[in-house]
Amino acid sequence: RMVEDWNNFLVPYQQAVDELKVKLRGMRTQFMRTSGVSPIEFVTGRVKPVDSITEKMVRRQVDESRIEQDMQDIAGVRVMCQFVEDIYTVVDLLRKRTDMTIIEERDYVENEKPSGYRSYHIVVEYPVQMMNGQKKILAEIQVRTLEMNFWATIEHALNYKFDGEFPEDLRKRLKIASVKSYELDKEMSDIKKEIMKSQTK
Amino acid sequence: RMVEDWNNFLVPYQQAVDELKVKLRGMRTQFMRTSGVSPIEFVTGRVKPVDSITEKMVRRQVDESRIEQDMQDIAGVRVMCQFVEDIYTVVDLLRKRTDMTIIEERDYVENEKPSGYRSYHIVVEYPVQMMNGQKKILAEIQVRTLEMNFWATIEHALNYKFDGEFPEDLRKRLKIASVKSYELDKEMSDIKKEIMKSQTK
Amino acid sequence: RMVEDWNNFLVPYQQAVDELKVKLRGMRTQFMRTSGVSPIEFVTGRVKPVDSITEKMVRRQVDESRIEQDMQDIAGVRVMCQFVEDIYTVVDLLRKRTDMTIIEERDYVENEKPSGYRSYHIVVEYPVQMMNGQKKILAEIQVRTLEMNFWATIEHALNYKFDGEFPEDLRKRLKIASVKSYELDKEMSDIKKEIMKSQTK
Amino acid sequence: RMVEDWNNFLVPYQQAVDELKVKLRGMRTQFMRTSGVSPIEFVTGRVKPVDSITEKMVRRQVDESRIEQDMQDIAGVRVMCQFVEDIYTVVDLLRKRTDMTIIEERDYVENEKPSGYRSYHIVVEYPVQMMNGQKKILAEIQVRTLEMNFWATIEHALNYKFDGEFPEDLRKRLKIASVKSYELDKEMSDIKKEIMKSQTK
Numbered sequence: 108r109m110v111e112d113w114n115n116f117l118v119p120y121q122q123a124v125d126e127l128k129v130k131l132r133g134m135r136t137q138f139m140r141t142s143g144v145s146p147i148e149f150v151t152g153r154v155k156p157v158d159s160i161t162e163k164m165v166r167r168q169v170d171e172s173r174i175e176q177d178m179q180d181i182a183g184v185r186v187m188c189q190f191v192e193d194i195y196t197v198v199d200l201l202r203k204r205t206d207m208t209i210i211e212e213r214d215y216v217e218n219e220k221p222s223g224y225r226s227y228h229i230v231v232e233y234p235v236q237m238m239n240g241q242k243k244i245l246a247e248i249q250v251r252t253l254e255m256n257f258w259a260t261i262e263h264a265l266n267y268k269f270d271g272e273f274p275e276d277l278r279k280r281l282k283i284a285s286v287k288s289y290e291l292d293k294e295m296s297d298i299k300k301e302i303m304k305s306q307t308k
Numbered sequence: 309r310m311v312e313d314w315n316n317f318l319v320p321y322q323q324a325v326d327e328l329k330v331k332l333r334g335m336r337t338q339f340m341r342t343s344g345v346s347p348i349e350f351v352t353g354r355v356k357p358v359d360s361i362t363e364k365m366v367r368r369q370v371d372e373s374r375i376e377q378d379m380q381d382i383a384g385v386r387v388m389c390q391f392v393e394d395i396y397t398v399v400d401l402l403r404k405r406t407d408m409t410i411i412e413e414r415d416y417v418e419n420e421k422p423s424g425y426r427s428y429h430i431v432v433e434y435p436v437q438m439m440n441g442q443k444k445i446l447a448e449i450q451v452r453t454l455e456m457n458f459w460a461t462i463e464h465a466l467n468y469k470f471d472g473e474f475p476e477d478l479r480k481r482l483k484i485a486s487v488k489s490y491e492l493d494k495e496m497s498d499i500k501k502e503i504m505k506s507q508t509k
Numbered sequence: 510r511m512v513e514d515w516n517n518f519l520v521p522y523q524q525a526v527d528e529l530k531v532k533l534r535g536m537r538t539q540f541m542r543t544s545g546v547s548p549i550e551f552v553t554g555r556v557k558p559v560d561s562i563t564e565k566m567v568r569r570q571v572d573e574s575r576i577e578q579d580m581q582d583i584a585g586v587r588v589m590c591q592f593v594e595d596i597y598t599v600v601d602l603l604r605k606r607t608d609m610t611i612i613e614e615r616d617y618v619e620n621e622k623p624s625g626y627r628s629y630h631i632v633v634e635y636p637v638q639m640m641n642g643q644k645k646i647l648a649e650i651q652v653r654t655l656e657m658n659f660w661a662t663i664e665h666a667l668n669y670k671f672d673g674e675f676p677e678d679l680r681k682r683l684k685i686a687s688v689k690s691y692e693l694d695k696e697m698s699d700i701k702k703e704i705m706k707s708q709t710k
Numbered sequence: 711r712m713v714e715d716w717n718n719f720l721v722p723y724q725q726a727v728d729e730l731k732v733k734l735r736g737m738r739t740q741f742m743r744t745s746g747v748s749p750i751e752f753v754t755g756r757v758k759p760v761d762s763i764t765e766k767m768v769r770r771q772v773d774e775s776r777i778e779q780d781m782q783d784i785a786g787v788r789v790m791c792q793f794v795e796d797i798y799t800v801v802d803l804l805r806k807r808t809d810m811t812i813i814e815e816r817d818y819v820e821n822e823k824p825s826g827y828r829s830y831h832i833v834v835e836y837p838v839q840m841m842n843g844q845k846k847i848l849a850e851i852q853v854r855t856l857e858m859n860f861w862a863t864i865e866h867a868l869n870y871k872f873d874g875e876f877p878e879d880l881r882k883r884l885k886i887a888s889v890k891s892y893e894l895d896k897e898m899s900d901i902k903k904e905i906m907k908s909q910t911k
Contacts, residue, residue, distance in 0.1 A: 118341055122334040129330050130437065133323040137439050140319055144871055148863065189864055204437045206407075236331065236405045238338050253863060257856040260751065261792055261898050265905060268747055273905040280901050287894055291887055295864050298883050302868060302876040345670055349662065390663055454659040461550065461655060462591055462697050466704060469546055474704040481700050488693055492686055496663050499682050503667060503675040520743055524736040531732050532839065535725040539841050542721055606839045608809075638733065638807045640740050 113157045120182040122235045123244045124152040127184045127207075131248075134200060146193030148253060152184040175245070179211070179230045182246035187256050190296050191216065194227050194250045201248065207231040210245065216255075222278070223285025224259055226251040254292045258285050314358045321383040323436045324445045325353040328385045328408075332449075335401060347394030349454060353385040376446070380412070380431045383447035388457050391497050392417065395428050395451045402449065408432040411446065417456075423479070424486025425460055427452040455493045459486050515559045522584040524637045525646045526554040529586045529609075533650075536602060548595030550655060554586040577647070581613070581632045584648035589658050592698050593618065596629050596652045603650065609633040612647065618657075624680070625687025626661055628653040656694045660687050716760045723785040725838045726847045727755040730787045730810075734851075737803060749796030751856060755787040778848070782814070782833045785849035790859050793899050794819065797830050797853045804851065810834040813848065819858075825881070826888025827862055829854040857895045861888050 131150045138145030155163075160181060163169070169177045188194050194216055202209060211230040219225045227250040234241050251259065262281060265273070332351045339346030356364075361382060364370070370378045389395050395417055403410060412431040420426045428451040435442050452460065463482060466474070533552045540547030557565075562583060565571070571579045590596050596618055604611060613632040621627045629652040636643050653661065664683060667675070734753045741748030758766075763784060766772070772780045791797050797819055805812060814833040822828045830853040837844050854862065865884060868876070 115341055118338055122331075122337070125330045125334065126327065129326045130323075133326065133436075134439070136323070137319055140316055141439070144867060189867055200439065203441070205442050206435070206437055234407070235334075236407055238335070238342070238401065240404070241406050253856070253860040257860055257894075260856060261902075264747060264792055265902060269905050269909060274908050277901055277904055277908070280897070280904075284894060284897050284901070287890065287897075291860075291890055291894070294883070294887050294890075298880055298887070299864075299868060301880055301883075302872050305877050305880070306872060345666060390666055454655070454662060458655040458659055458693075462701075465546060465591055466701060470704050470708060475707050478700055478703055478707070481696070481703075485693055485696050485700070488689065488696075492659075492689055492693070495682070495686050495689075499679055499686070500663075500667060502679055502682075503671050506676050506679070507671060517743055520740055524733075524739070527732045527736065528729065531728050532725075535728065535838075536841070538725070539721055542718055543841070602841065605843070607844050608837070608839055636809070637736075638809055640737070640744070640803065642806070643808050 113160075117154055117157075117181070119235045119237055119242050119244050120154045120246075122237075123182040123233050123246050124154055124184060126235065127182070127233065127246060127248070128152040130206070131184060131186055134197075146188050146190075146196040148187045148189055150184065150186050152182075155181045155183065179245045180247040182233075182244060184246065184248050185256075186248065186250045188250065188252050190299060191252055191292050192296060194252065197250050198227055198229065201229055201231075207233045207246075216251075219285065219289075222262065223282040224262065225255045225285070225289060226259065252292050254288050254295075258288045314361075318355055318358075318382070320436045320438055320443050320445050321355050321447075324383045324434050324447050325355055325385060327436070328383070328434065328447060328449070329353040331407070332385060332387055335398075347389050347391075347397040349388045349390055351385065351387050353383075356382045356384065380446045381448040383434075383445060385447065385449045386457075387449065387451045389451065389453050391500060392453055392493050393497060395453065398451050399428055399430065402430060402432075408434045408447075417452075420486065420490075423463065424483040425463065426456045426486070426490060427460065453493050455489050455496075459489045515562075519556055519559075519583070521637045521639055521644050521646050522556045522648075525584040525635050525648050526556055526586060528637070529584070529635065529648060529650070530554040532608070533586060533588055536599075548590050548592075548598040550589045550591055552586065552588050554584075557583045557585065581647045582649040584635075584646060586648065586650045587658075588650065588652045590652065590654050592701060593654055593694050594698060596654065599652050600629055600631065603631060603633075609635045609648075618653075621687065621691075624664065625684040626664065627657045627687070627691060628661065654694050656690050656697075660690045716763075720757055720760075720784070722838045722840055722845050722847050723757050723849075725840075726785045726836050726849050727757055727787060729838070730785070730836065730849060730851070731755040733809070734787060734789055737800075749791050749793075749799040751790045751792055753787065753789050755785075758784045758786065782848045783850040785836075785847060787849065787851045788859075789851065789853045791853065791855050793902060794855055794895050795899060797855065800853050801830055801832065804832060804834075810836045810849075819854075822888065822892075825865065826885040827865065828858045828888070828892060829862065855895050857891050857898075861891045 128150055131147065135145045135147040135150065138147065155178075160174070160178065163178065164171070164174065167177075174181075186197055188197060198212070201207070208231060209229055210232050213228040216225050216227050229248045229250070231246050231248060232243050233246050234243050265281070329351055332348065336346045336348040336351070339348065361375070361379065364379065365372070365375065368378075375382075387398055389398060399413070402408070409432060410430055411433050414429040416425060416427050416429060430449045430451070432447050432449060433444050434447050435444050466482075530552055533549065537547045537549040537552070540549065562576070562580065565580065566573070566576065569579075576583075588599055590599060600614070603609070610633060611631055612634050615630040617626060617628050617630060631650045631652070633648050633650060634645050635648050636645050667683070731753055734750065738748045738750040738753065741750065763777070763781065766781065767774070767777065770780075777784075789800055791800060801815070804810070811834060812832055813835050816831040818827060818829050818831060832851045832853070834849050834851060835846050836849050837846050868884075
C-alpha cells in the first residue's frame with residue numbers, strides 16, 4: 108500500500124480511538140461527580156503508526172488481506188488506575204457497556220509477560236459510522252495502574268532507544284524491578300484497606 | 309433542584325455533547341480525506357446553562373418531572389456548512405447513522421421562523437453509557453450554513469445584550485437582512501453550480 | 510529540503526500557532542466573563558501545509574534561505590468577529606500586547622482585494638522558546654467578521670475545487686456577492702447602533 | 711468575596727495555566743521530533759479550586775489582600791518525567807526560558823517532605839496579557855517522575871478520601887513505600903546507564 112492508502116485505511120481507526128477516549132474519560136467524570144474519587148486516573152489513546160504496523164506485519168507474517176482481523180491493536184486506548192483493584196472495576200464496567208463487544212480478554216496483571224510487563228488487555232469490536240455505513244473495528248483497551256504504567260513506559264523507552272538489544276543481566280534487573288513495582292502496588296492497596304478498616308471501627 | 313443536583317443531572321447531557329462533537333467532526337475528517345472538500349465546515353456543541361434551562365421551564369411551564377422528555381435542546385450540537393445544499397447532505401448522513409435515532413425534524417431552512425431565523429433542526433435520541441447502564445438522551449442537532457450562522461449569531465447577541473427589547477422597525481430590518489442573507493446563500497450555490505457546468509463542458 | 514527537514518523547520522511555527530490560539534481565545538474568555546459579550550466570536554489556527562509553502566516559493570520566487578523573512582503566513586491565526594467595528598477593537602488590543610511585535614498591518618477591510626476579499630491582516634514577530642534559546646517567528650493574524658469569513662471560505666473552496674480556473678463572469682458574480690455581503694455587515698452594525706440609541710433615550 | 715468575584719479573580723490564573731501547558735507540551739514535541747525520546751512524558755495543569763483556596767487561606771492565615779503574593783500555587787502545572795535525571799534536564803530548560811522568571815526553587819526530590827513526598831517545585835512569575843495591560847502571576851511548576859507521581863497521587867487520594875485522618879502506623883507504611891518507590895526510580899536510572907555503557911563498548 109502507498110502512504111495515501113494507509114491514511115484512508117486508518118480513518119475509522121482514528122475515529123474509534125477518538126470516540127473511545129471521550130467515552131472512557133466520561134466514565135472518570137461520572138465517578139468524580141458522584142463520589143469525588145475515580146478508579147480511572149487518566150486515559151490516553153493512539154493509532155499505531157504505519158511503520159509499526161508494517162514492521163509487525165513482517166514479523167508476524169500477517170498478510171495485508173488479514174490486517175483488520177489479525178492486528179488487534181491498530182486502535183489502542185489506555186486507562187490508568189490508582190489501585191490494582193480499580194483495574195477490575197474498570198473491566199467490569201467495560202463488560203456492561205452495550206456500545207462495544209468484548210472479543211478477548213488477557214489478564215497480564217496476574218499473569219505477567221516473561222519481560223515482567225503487567226496490564227489487563229481487552230480487545231473490543233467497536234462500531235464506527237462511516238459515510239457508506241457502519242464499520243466494525245477491532246480496538247485494544249489496556250487497563251493498568253500508574254505503577255504498571257511507570258514500568259511499561261520505561262521498558263518501552265529503553266527498548267526503543269537501544270533497539271531492543273541489551274544484555275541479559277539488564278533484562279533480569281528490569282524484571283526484578285517489575286516484581287518490586289508490583290509489590291509496591293499491592294502494598295498501596297493494603298494500606299488503603301487498612302485505613303478503611305480503621306475508619307469503620 | 310439545588311446546583312449540586314443540576315450538575316449530576318447534566319452529566320449524561322455533557323457526555324452526549326462530547327460524543328456527538330467527536331462523531332460529527334469525524335464526518336468532516338472523512339470527507340476531507342476522501343475528496344479534499346467537506347459539506348461540514350465546523351462543529352460546535354454545548355450543554356444549555358442551568359439558568360437558561362430554569363428560565364425556559366418557567367416560560368414554557370415545563371414541570372421538573374417532564375424536563376427529560378419536553379426539553380429537547382439541553383444537549384445541543386451545531387454543524388456549519390458552506391452551501392445550502394450541504395445541509396441536506398449532512399441531514400441524509402444523519403438519517404443513515406445507526407448510533408442515534410431521529411425523533412423529529414424541523415426544516416427552518418425553507419420555512420424560516422417569523423424572526424427570519426434559518427437552520428435545519430434534528431432532535432435525536434442518543435444512548436450514553438452510564439455507570440448504572442445505558443441512558444437515552446434527547447439532543448438537538450442544528451445544521452446551518454456559515455451565512456445562516458452569521459445572522460443567527462448576531463440576532464442572538466442583540467437579543468442577549470438588549471434583553472430582547474428593541475423597537476419593531478429594527479426587528480423588521482433584522483428580518484430584511486435575513487432575506488438578503490439567504491439570497492447570498494443561494495447566489496453562492498448558483499455560482500458553484502455554474503462553475504461546475506462550465507468545467508464539464 | 511526533505512520531508513524530515515520540513516517537519517523540524519515547522520516545529521517553532523506550530524508552537525507559535527498553538528500559543529497564539531490559546532492567547533487569543535483567552536481574550537474572548539476575558540470579555541465573556543466581564544460583560545457576557547465578546548468582539549471575538551472564535552479563533553482558528555494552522556501551519557501552512559508543506560505543499561502550499563513550496564508552491565508559493567516557486568510562484569513568488571522565494572529562495573529557501575529567505576523563507577523565514579519573506580513568507581509571513583507560515584504560522585496563521587484567524588480571529589472571527591460579529592461586527593465590523595469589533596475588528597478594530599481586536600486590532601487595538603493586539604497593538605497593546607507586549608508579548609508580540611506588530612511588523613505590518615494591511616487593512617483589507619476598507620481596501621478589499623481585487624477579488625472582493627476582506628479581512629484585516631497583521632503580521633507579528635512572536636518569540637518562541639526553543640531548546641537552544643528564543644527564536645523569533647513571523648506569524649499572520651487575520652481578523653474578519655463572520656460574514657467576511659463566509660465569503661472567504663466559499664471563495665477559497667471554489668478556487669481549491671476548481672483549481673482557480675473558472676470563467677470571468679463567475680468571478681464577477683463572486684465579487685458582487687462580496688459587495689452585498691459587506692453591505693449586510695454594515696447593516697448589522699447599523700441595526701446594533703440604532704438599538705443602542707433607542708435604549709439610551 | 712462572592713463566587714462572581716472569584717471567577718474574575720481566577721481568569722488570569724486560568725490563562726497562565728493554559729499557556730504554560732501549551733508551552734511545556736511544546737518542549738516535549740521538540741524533543742520527540744529531534745531525538746524520538748523526551749525527558750517530558752506528559753504535562754497536566756489546573757487552577758486551584760476556590761474551596762481549596764479559601765481553606766488554605768484560613769489554615770495559613772493569609773489575608774485576602776495578600777493572596778496574589780502569598781499563595782504561589784493557585785496556578786499549577788505538573789511535568790512528568792521518565793527518569794530522575796530528566797527532572798534536572800527540565801529544570802535547566804525552565805531556567806533558560808526568557809518568558810518566565812523563576813522566583814523560588816524547592817528540591818523535594820533529594821530532600822523529600824516528612825510524608826515521603828518527592829517532586830521538584832519551581833515558582834515562576836509569568837506575565838499574562840489582560841485587557842487592561844500585562845499582569846504578572848505566580849505559578850507553581852512541579853516536576854516529578856512517573857514513580858513520584860504514582861506515590862503522590864495515591865497519597866493525595868487517601869488523604870482526600872479519609873480526610874487526612876488515618877493511623878500513625880499507616881502513615882509510616884506509606885513513607886516506607888515512598889522510600890522503596892524512590893529506590894525503584896534510581897534502579898531504573900541505573901539500568902539505563904548500564905545499557906548505555908554496554909552499547910558504547
